[in-house]
Amino acid sequence: EAEVAQSPRYKITEKSQAVAFWCDPISGHATLYWYRQILGQGPELLVQFQDESVVDDSQLPKDRFSAERLKGVDSTLKIQPAELGDSAMYLCASSSDGRRLYEQYFGPGTRLTVT
Amino acid sequence: EDKVVQSPLSLVVHEGDTVTLNCSYEVTNFRSLLWYKQEKKAPTFLFMLTSSGIEKKSGRLSSILDKKELFSILNITATQTGDSAVYLCAFYNYGQNFVFGPGTRLSVLP
Numbered sequence: 240e241a242e243v244a245q246s247p248r249y250k251i252t253e254k255s256q257a258v259a260f261w262c263d264p265i266s267g268h269a270t271l272y273w274y275r276q277i278l279g280q281g282p283e284l285l286v287q288f289q290d291e292s293v294v295d296d297s298q299l300p301k302d303r304f305s306a307e308r309l310k311g312v313d314s315t316l317k318i319q320p321a322e323l324g325d326s327a328m329y330l331c332a333s334s335s336d337g338r339r340l341y342e343q344y345f346g347p348g349t350r351l352t353v354t
Numbered sequence: 355e356d357k358v359v360q361s362p363l364s365l366v367v368h369e370g371d372t373v374t375l376n377c378s379y380e381v382t383n384f385r386s387l388l389w390y391k392q393e394k395k396a397p398t399f400l401f402m403l404t405s406s407g408i409e410k411k412s413g414r415l416s417s418i419l420d421k422k423e424l425f426s427i428l429n430i431t432a433t434q435t436g437d438s439a440v441y442l443c444a445f446y447n448y449g450q451n452f453v454f455g456p457g458t459r460l461s462v463l464p
Contacts, residue, residue, distance in 0.1 A: 272452070281358070281442050281454030282397070295451060330396055341386050341446050345396035 241265040243346035245331050251352045257319035260349045263312070264333030270294075272343065273306055273316050274330040282330055288314060321353045356381040358455035360443050366461045371433050375458045377443030378425040387419055387426050390442040392457065397442055400428075433462045 244263040252258050264271050269290050274282035285304065287295040290311040299306065303322070308314040318325055328350050332343040361376045379387065386404045390397035401410045403419035403426060410417050414433075419426045430437055440457040447453070 274454075279456070281444070281456050282452075283454070284451060287451065332396075341388060341402050342399055343452065345398070347395050 241344075243331055243333055243344050245329075245346035245349055247349055248347060249350050249352075251354065252321050254323055254353050255320040257317065258321050258351065259318075260316045260329050260331075260351075262314045262316070262331030262346060264314075264331070265335075265344055268333035268335050268344075269311070270334045270336070271308060271314050272332040272334075273314070274332065276328040276330055276348075278327070285316070318351075321351075323353050326351055326353045356445070356447070356453050358443055358445060358453055360441075360455040360458050362458060363456065364459040364461070366463065367433055368463050369434055371462075372429065372431045373433060373460060375428040375430075375441050375443075375460070376425065377427070377455060379443075379445050379455075380424065381445050381447060381453065383448040384421070384445060385448050386446040388444045388446060388452070389417055389426070389428050390444065392440040392442055393438075400441075402446075430460075433460075435462050435464055438462045 246261050271288045273285045275285055276282045285299045286306045288308045291308050306316045328348045330348045331346040334343045358379045386402050388402050389400040391400055401417045406421040414431045417428045438461050440459050442454050442457045444452050444454040
């Protein structure tokens with residue numbers, strides 16, 4: 240069964256360092272989402288792509304976060320510089336177009352710890 | 355501001371019990387409400403509800419939506435230890451955004 244791939248699974252970094260996360264959605268899925276989930280809370284949307292275009296990045300802290308999906312397939316989320324409050328699980332999800340747009344498939348996530 | 359409220363935030367039951375999880379929402383441009391189960395990793399999709407009063411069932415799980423009162427419930431009958439997880443409610447609006455609630459942490463004891 241096709242899955243959303245994410246790497247790394249775990250990342251520990253010191254504050255002020257740069258970190259990057261990678262996501263490869265299910266083949267053929269045009270919509271890709273990046274979420275941040277703080278322990279004990281639900282996922283919070285950071286950025287949404289439709290193919291290579293950003294649909295919504297209103298909750299992305301643009302002073303330190305950036306996201307790209309250059310060829311409309313895989314995507315990278317970067318944080319520079321990392322802050323202690325960025326410690327969280329970063330989830331990537333994808334969905335297909337049309338009637339099943341609501342059905343997101345999540346990757347395993349990247350757990351970030353900033354020390 | 356759109357929001358989703360879930361209750362209770364945590365719940366401990368014994369195997370065989372029936373549980374009801376609640377989700378209420380305030381949202382503009384509502385399109386659908388979704389339920390997810392999250393164990394130790396990523397959320398997995400359970401149900402999508404768009405119309406009021408139509409129950410969705412999958413095994414021991416069922417869910418229903420009330421669009422007038424702006425809430426949904428998720429029922430789990432004859433709970434098993436494998437049902438222990440965080441259950442997330444989310445809505446999906448016509449802006450094609452998903453907004454998640456904080457989740458209900460369910461613990462099923464043997």
